Amino acid sequence: xxxxxxxxxxxxxxxxxxxxxxxxxxxxxxxxxxxxxxxxxxxxxxxxxxxxxxxxxxxxxxxxxxxxxxxxxxxxxxxxxxxxxxxxxxxxxxxxxxxxxxxxxxxxxxxxxxxxxxxxxxxxxxxxxxxxxxxxxxxxxxxxxxxxxxxxxxxxxxxxxxxxxxxxxxxxxxxxxxxxxxxxxxxxxxxxxxxxxxxxxxxxxxxxxxxxxxxxxxxxxxxxxxxxxxxxxxxxxxxxxxxxxxxxxxxxxxxxxxxxxxxxxxxxxxxxxxxxxxxxxxxxxxxxxxxxxxxxxxxxxxxxxxxxxxxxxxxxxxxxxxxxxxxxxxxxxxxxxxxxxxxxxxxxxxxxxxxxxxxxxxxxxxxxxxxxxxxxxxxxxxxxxxxxxxxxxxxxxxxxxxxxxxxxxxxxxx
Amino acid sequence: xxxxxxxxxxxxxxxxxxxxxxxxxxxxxxxxxxxxxxxxxxxxxxxxxxxxxxxxxxxxxxxxxxxxxxxxxxxxxxxxxxxxxxxxxxxxxxxxxxxxxxxxxxxxxxxxxxxxxxxxxxxxxxxxxxxxxxxxxxxxxxxxxxxxxxxxxxxxxxxxxxxxxxxxxxxxxxxxxxxxxxxxxxxxxxxxxxxxxxxxxxxxxxxxxxxxxxxxxxxxxxxxxxxxxxxxxxxxxxxxxxxxxxxxxxxxxxxxxxxxxxxxxxxxxxxxxxxxxxxxxxxxxxxxxxxxxxxxxxxxxxxxxxxxxxxxxxxxxxxxxxxxxxxxxxxxxxxxxxxxxxxxxxxxxxxxxxxxxxxxxxxxxxxxxxxxxxxxxxxxxxxxxxxxxxxxxxxxxxxxxxxxxxxxxxxxxx
Numbered sequence: 037x038x039x040x041x042x043x044x045x046x047x048x049x050x051x052x053x054x055x056x057x058x059x060x061x062x063x064x065x066x067x068x069x070x071x072x073x074x075x076x077x078x079x080x081x082x083x084x085x086x087x088x089x090x091x092x093x094x095x096x097x098x099x100x101x102x103x104x105x106x107x108x109x110x111x112x113x114x115x116x117x118x119x120x121x122x123x124x125x126x127x128x129x130x131x132x133x134x135x136x137x138x139x140x141x142x143x144x145x146x147x148x149x150x151x152x153x154x155x156x157x158x159x160x161x162x163x164x165x166x167x168x169x170x171x172x173x174x175x176x177x178x179x180x181x182x183x184x185x186x187x188x189x190x191x192x193x194x195x196x197x198x199x200x201x202x203x204x205x206x207x208x209x210x211x212x213x214x215x216x217x218x219x220x221x222x223x224x225x226x227x228x229x230x231x232x233x234x235x236x237x238x239x240x241x242x243x244x245x246x247x248x249x250x251x252x253x254x255x256x257x258x259x260x261x262x263x264x265x266x267x268x269x270x271x272x273x274x275x276x277x278x279x280x281x282x283x284x285x286x287x288x289x290x291x292x293x294x295x296x297x298x299x300x301x302x303x304x305x306x307x308x309x310x311x312x313x314x315x316x317x318x319x320x321x322x323x324x325x326x327x328x329x330x331x332x333x334x335x336x337x338x339x340x341x342x343x344x345x346x347x348x349x350x351x352x353x354x355x356x357x358x359x360x361x362x363x364x365x366x367x368x369x370x371x372x373x374x375x376x377x378x379x380x381x382x383x384x385x386x387x388x389x390x391x392x393x394x395x396x397x398x399x400x401x402x403x404x405x406x407x408x409x410x411x412x413x414x415x416x417x418x419x420x421x422x423x424x425x426x427x428x429x430x431x432x433x434x435x436x437x438x439x440x441x442x443x444x445x446x447x448x449x450x
Numbered sequence: 451x452x453x454x455x456x457x458x459x460x461x462x463x464x465x466x467x468x469x470x471x472x473x474x475x476x477x478x479x480x481x482x483x484x485x486x487x488x489x490x491x492x493x494x495x496x497x498x499x500x501x502x503x504x505x506x507x508x509x510x511x512x513x514x515x516x517x518x519x520x521x522x523x524x525x526x527x528x529x530x531x532x533x534x535x536x537x538x539x540x541x542x543x544x545x546x547x548x549x550x551x552x553x554x555x556x557x558x559x560x561x562x563x564x565x566x567x568x569x570x571x572x573x574x575x576x577x578x579x580x581x582x583x584x585x586x587x588x589x590x591x592x593x594x595x596x597x598x599x600x601x602x603x604x605x606x607x608x609x610x611x612x613x614x615x616x617x618x619x620x621x622x623x624x625x626x627x628x629x630x631x632x633x634x635x636x637x638x639x640x641x642x643x644x645x646x647x648x649x650x651x652x653x654x655x656x657x658x659x660x661x662x663x664x665x666x667x668x669x670x671x672x673x674x675x676x677x678x679x680x681x682x683x684x685x686x687x688x689x690x691x692x693x694x695x696x697x698x699x700x701x702x703x704x705x706x707x708x709x710x711x712x713x714x715x716x717x718x719x720x721x722x723x724x725x726x727x728x729x730x731x732x733x734x735x736x737x738x739x740x741x742x743x744x745x746x747x748x749x750x751x752x753x754x755x756x757x758x759x760x761x762x763x764x765x766x767x768x769x770x771x772x773x774x775x776x777x778x779x780x781x782x783x784x785x786x787x788x789x790x791x792x793x794x795x796x797x798x799x800x801x802x803x804x805x806x807x808x809x810x811x812x813x814x815x816x817x818x819x820x821x822x823x824x825x826x827x828x829x830x831x832x833x834x835x836x837x838x839x840x841x842x843x844x845x846x847x848x849x850x851x852x853x854x855x856x857x858x859x860x861x862x863x864x
Contacts, residue, residue, distance in 0.1 A: 092546030141554050
C-alpha cells in the first residue's frame with residue numbers, strides 16, 4: 037500500500053515584482069502568483085501542485101481547488117494514477133461546476149493545480165524526478181493519464197499509444213540530452229517598462245550569459261515604438277541571435293498584420309500572442325500572412341479542444357502549451373502528443389518559472405522525438421522554490437530530486 | 451444629476467429543482483443559480499443583474515463580482531452608460547484578473563452580472579423597460595454600449611452603426627410584434643430523467659398550451675435511447691410541430707455524426723450543443739454533415755471572439771447567444787449585430803428564464819429586422835422573479851415595467 041491522500045490544502049500565494057519586471061503591453065503592474073495545492077499524506081511526503089496567475093483573483097482559484105479536489109481525499113496515489121485520465125474527466129465534468137467553464141478559466145486553473153500536485157506526490161512516492169517517472173511508464177500507462185475526450189476526431193487513445201510506441205527503440209539516440217542539459221532562452225530582456233538603455237544592456241548581458249535566444253515585448257499603442265525597440269535589440273546582439281517578439285494579445289487582427297509587416301525587418305524568431313487567444317481563425321490569417329515567421333501561442337490557450345482547433349487550422353507554428361494553464365501535466369501530455377502528430381513544435385510557456393516544464397522538455401525530446409529547442413527562462417521567482425531549476429551557460433540542467441520541482445518555500449512550514 | 455451607484459452587493463443564489471427537471475446528458479442533478487449584482491443608489495431605485503449558473507461555485511462568481519465592480523462605486527448612471535463599451539473593456543482587461551480568463555469562465559460571468567445590473571439601473575432611472583430603452587437609443591448611442599475590440603476584422607464600430615441605421619426607416623413595419631407578443635418554445639418537455647410516459651404527456655400538453663416547438667434532450671450513452679425517445683415525441687405531436695434536439699455536449703465529433711444520422715428520421719428542428727463548445731471546427735464538420743438541419747449553440751459560448759469564429763467558419767445555424775453567459779447585454783448586442791451581418795438566426799438561450807431575453811428578442815426583431823422566431827421558455831424559477839415573464843397562448847407578452855425584469859424576490863428585503 038502506497039501513500040494515501042489524507043488532507044488537501046489550497047493556498048493563494050502572490051509575489052511582488054519590482055522595477056518594471058513582468059510588464060508587457062497588457063499587464064502593466066503584474067504580481068506573479070500561484071494557486072497551490074498541497075496533498076498531505078500520512079508520511080512526511082507531500083505533493084505540491086501549482087497553477088500560475090498574475091496575482092489578482094488567486095483566491096478564487098484556491099477556493100475552486102477546495103471544491104474540486106474533495107473526491108481525492110482517501111485515495112491511494114498509485115491506484116489514483118493508474119487511471120488518472122478518468123479521474124481528470126470526472127473532475128472536469130463535475131455536473132454543476134463544469135458550467136463555470138467548461139474546461140477554462142478559474143475552475144480549469146484549479147484542476148491544473150490539483151493534477152500537478154497528484155503527479156508530484158506520485159513521483160515522490162516512487163522517489164524519482166518527474167522526467168524519469170514519465171520516461172519509465174509504458175505507452176499504455178502514459179495514455180491512461182490522459183483524458184482524450186473531445187479529441188477523438190483527430191487523436192484516439194490508440195493513436196496516442198502508437199505515437200509513443202514507435203519512438204521507443206530510438207530513445208537511446210536521444211538520451212544524450214540528459215547530460216547536455218536543455219537550452220534556455222531569456223524572457224527578461226525586454227519587459228515593456230524597461231528603458232532603451234536597460235533593454236540594450238540586458239540583451240548584451242544575456243548573450244554574455246550564453247543565451248542565443250531572447251524575447252522582446254511588443255504591442256505598443258504606437259507601433260513605431262515597437263519597431264524602434266526591436267531595431268535596438270537587433271543592433272545590440274547582431275544577426276545570429278534569435279529575437280522572439282511577444283504582443284500579449286495587444287492587437288486586433290488588422291493591427292497585427294500591419295505591425296508584423298513592419299517588424300519583419302528584424303527577422304523575428306516568432307510573433308507571440310498577436311491577438312485574443314480564442315481567435316483561431318484570426319491566428320490562421322496572421323500565420324498565413326507572416327510565414328515563414330511562425331505564430332507562437334499558448335499561455336492563455338485554455339484546453340486541448342482549442343489546441344485541436346489551432347492545429348487543425350494551421351494557426352500556430354509554436355505550441356506554447358503550459359501545464360499550469362491546461363489541466364496540468366495530463367492535459368499537457370494530450371496536447372504535446374497531438375502536436376507531435378501534425379507535427380508542430382512544442383516550446384512550453386513557463387508559468388511555473390520552468391520548474392515543471394524543464395522536466396517535460398527532456399521527456400518530449402526523448403519520448404516523443406521532438407527536436408531540441410529552447411525553454412523559456414524567467415528567474416523572477418526562483419528564490420521562492422525549494423529546488424529552483426538550475427540554468428548553466430544558458431542551459432537547464434537535468435533535475436535530480438524526486439517530484440516535479442514544485443516545492444515552495446512558503447509552504448515548507450505549513 | 452441622475453442616480454449615483456453608492457454601494458454594490460454580490461449574491462450567491464441557488465434554487466433546487468425537483469423530480470428530474472433540468473436534467474440532461476451532462477447535468478444529472480442540477481440546481482439553477484444566479485450570481486446576482488445589486489447596485490444601490492441614494493434612492494430606492496436599485497439595479498439587479500444576473501449571471502446564470504448550475505448552482506455549484508456560484509460563490510466564486512459572486513466574489514469575482516466584488517473584485518471587478520469596485521470601480522463603479524460613485525459613478526452616475528447616465529454618465530456611465532454614455533460610454534459603457536469603454537467601461538466594459540476596462541473591467542474585462544483588468545491587468546491582473548484578465549489572466550483568469552481572458553473573457554471566459556468565472557470572471558466573465560461576473561462581468562455579465564455587473565453589466566446587466568447597470569442596464570437595469572439605467573432603464574429604471576429612465577423609467578422604461580429595457581426593450582424601449584434600447585429602441586429609443588440612436589445607432590451611435592447603441593454602439594457606444596459595446597466593446598468591439600478583437601472584432602475589427604469582421605465588424606467595425608462604423609459597420610455596426612450602419613447595420614443599425616439602415617433598419618431605422620422600416621421599423622414601423624415591425625412594430626406589430628409589440629402587440630402580438632413573441633412566440634415561445636417549451637424546453638421542459640423532455641428532460642433527460644423523464645420517463646417515456648411523462649415525455650409523451652408533456653409533449654401533448656405543450657401542444658395544447660399553444661406551443662408549436664419544443665425541445666428534447668438527447669446524448670444518451672446508448673444512442674438507441676435517443677432515437678426511441680425522439681420517435682415517441684414525434685408520434686405524440688405529429689409532423690408539423692418543431693422538435694429541437696439538444697445533446698448538451700455529450701458527443702465527440704464522430705459520435706455526433708453517427709447519432710445525428712440516426713435522428714434525421716424525426717426531422718429535428720435543430721441539433722443543439724452536439725459537442726464541446728470551444729470546438730469551432732468540430733461544429734463546422736457537424737454543420738456540413740447534417741445540413742439543412744442547423745447546428746444550434748450558445749449557452750456555453752464564452753465571448754464575442756468565439757462567436758466571430760463560429761460565424762466565420764459557418765459552424766452555427768442558430769446563434770443561442772445568452773447575455774447571462776456573455777459579458778451581459780453589451781456583448782449580447784455585439785454578437786447579435788455580428789450575426790445580423792452574416793446573416794445567421796439569433797434565438798437566445800434563456801439562462802435568465804427569459805426575463806432579460808424577452809426584452810432582447812423584441813429589440814432584435816424591430817431594430818435589426820430579425821425574422822420572428824421563438825424564444826426558449828423554462829418556467830422552473832419563475833416564482834423567484836418579482837415580475838416573471840408572462841407567456842400566454844405560447845407567446846411572451848411585452849414587458850411593461852421599467853428595467854430588465856431581473857428583480858428577484860430573494861433580494862427584495864436585502
